[in-house]
Amino acid sequence: MITDALLDWLRGPGFWAALTFMILGLARHLAITSWGLVRAYRRAGDRTLPVRQLWTATMRWMLPVGRLGRRPIYGITTFVFHLSVIIVPLFLAGHIALWRNGLGISWPAIPNGLATTLTIVAVGAAVAIVVQRLATPASRALSRYQDLAIPLLVVVPFVSGFLVMHPAYNPISHQAAMLLHVASANLLMFLVPLTKLSHMVLLPATQVVSELAWHFPPDAGSRVGEALGKANESI
Numbered sequence: 650m651i652t653d654a655l656l657d658w659l660r661g662p663g664f665w666a667a668l669t670f671m672i673l674g675l676a677r678h679l680a681i682t683s684w685g686l687v688r689a690y691r692r693a694g695d696r697t698l699p700v701r702q703l704w705t706a707t708m709r710w711m712l713p714v715g716r717l718g719r720r721p722i723y724g725i726t727t728f729v730f731h732l733s734v735i736i737v738p739l740f741l742a743g744h745i746a747l748w749r750n751g752l753g754i755s756w757p758a759i760p761n762g763l764a765t766t767l768t769i770v771a772v773g774a775a776v777a778i779v780v781q782r783l784a785t786p787a788s789r790a791l792s793r794y795q796d797l798a799i800p801l802l803v804v805v806p807f808v809s810g811f812l813v814m815h816p817a818y819n820p821i822s823h824q825a826a827m828l829l830h831v832a833s834a835n836l837l838m839f840l841v842p843l844t845k846l847s848h849m850v851l852l853p854a855t856q857v858v859s860e861l862a863w864h865f866p867p868d869a870g871s872r873v874g875e876a877l878g879k880a881n882e883s884i
Contacts, residue, residue, distance in 0.1 A: 652824055659831040667838035674842020723781050730774035733767040734803060738834075740764075743814075765814065768807045775800040795844055802840075805833040 738744060742758035749755040759767075778800050782788045809830035812819040819826055841847055 652828060656824070656828050656831065659828070659835055663835050664831070667835040671838040671841045675847060678842060678847055723778070726774050726777045726781065729770055730778060730800070733771035733774065734807075737764055737767050737771065737807065737810075741810075761814070765811065768811050771807050772804045772811075775804045799840075799844055799846065802833075803837060803846075806830050806837065809833060 736759065740757070740759045741764050742761060745755050745758050779797050782792045782797060809826050812821070812826040813823065813830055816823060837846070
């Protein structure tokens with residue numbers, strides 16, 4: 650059948666093409682970010698990096714504790730969404746079995762009950778993120794189309810995977826749910842290096858670049874004055 654052939658292709662060449670594109674795309678991002686880091690370091694007047702401060706800043710962005718501010722619900726929702734999105738694909742027993750059968754590598758899996766709970770959490774958190782962004786005028790003004798579409802797109806493989814694992818709740822055929830699950834997962838891998846999803850990998854490096862960018866070269870002030878045509882004017 651055409652559906653069986655398509656599913657086999659998505660599980661085989663389609664999956665490896667998506668995975669390769671994601672890895673190469675992220676590697677490109679890391680290379681560009683690393684080059685920006687080298688340039689910022691060479692131009693910095695103060696080349697001393699506050700390692701502890703950078704580590705703290707990175708952890709604050711990854712964890713909502715200490716930076717919830719006026720939007721604690723949004724901070725917690727975002728945190729549990731990211732946590733669920735990372736844990737379920739990596740530690741689901743069925744996914745690990747695919748890696749073991751394909752490459753002979755494996756790692757400990759989480760219980761299926763926990764995977765189901767985190768799947769439901771991911772779906773609920775994604776919807777809550779979109780609703781909160783639309784409900785808050787400031788967030789709505791700053792949100793782009795992809796900021797609203799990506800969280801909903803991310804949950805498609807979670808919803809379809811839930812239907813595959815729980816046939817009693819599946820209103821469509823098992824084959825259709827599996828096809829949707831694999832196709833949407835492959836699409837997300839393609840989108841990772843093309844969208845804001847890449848920040849999960851790039852965040853630590855961008856923190857270092859941001860820190861170095863503020864360590865201006867010793868002659869930065871005079872160069873700014875020359876660029877503005879006010880080199881000889883007093884401050």
